[in-house]
Amino acid sequence: MPELPDVEVFRRRLVEATTDRRIEGVDVLDGEVLATTRAELDRALAGSRVSGTRRHGKQLYVGLGDGPPLRLHFGMTGYLTTVADHDEPPRHTRVVLALSRGRRLLLVDQRKLGEVGLVDSADDDVAQRGLGPDALDLDLAGLREVLARSRGALKPTLMDQGRIAGLGNIYSDEVLFQARLDPRAPAAEVSRGEAQRLHRQLRRVLERAVEGGVRDFPRGWLLHRRDDGARCPRCGGPVERFTAAGRHGFRCPACQSREG
DNA sequence: GGCAATGTTAGCCG
């Protein structure tokens, strides 16, 4: 689930849940997701209020007033949700933040590839991780530069967090499908017009996905057809599975041909 | 049982 749009939805959810509420305590149900000690987490969170949030790519930073910001990363299966005090948290809940006035904010993560930690500052952490600009902050010139500098294929280039932060396996496929570009074409060979298309669709897909919130996506999206042989929503031809940089992707060979 | 799954990273190889 968690690529840029998902993390943005989680960020908004967290803001909504913590507005006018204090964090009363932390309950770590599974310490494997912690990138800090329980004591430090407790010290930073208990009794504090959320003073601001920032998302960069797939990273979510939560400001806590004077204390160090919290960093949340969701791995492949993590998400944030809220429940009322009397409700049972879902299976695979790893960390529970008890909020004032009867609510709890939960980090749920089946595969435990997510991470919860504390950082000195969001800026420092972004720099330390070597993340590229957030995908929604990238202008056309920036995108063209990224493409020109890459010696790899389009899909792996878009997914490389050091070049552009936020796109993963699903949304890189979707963006390339909407832009009608072959995921395996060399990034450096993308023409000016193609780059323009890619930039437009990058923004459109991500913004629309954030709006969609909980899985409400347009019918014309490839997202619904992640099956070998499924029908392309654009031309009706068969969708094809391929491998690039060790990840499986889907594309429509007719719509996303090399010649565009 | 085998395989793959929306992420990241280390190590290896060309």
Next chain:
DNA sequence: TCGGCTAACATTGC
């Protein structure tokens, strides 16, 4: 130096 590939992390579902 760069990019691709594999394995590993832990767990579930097809």
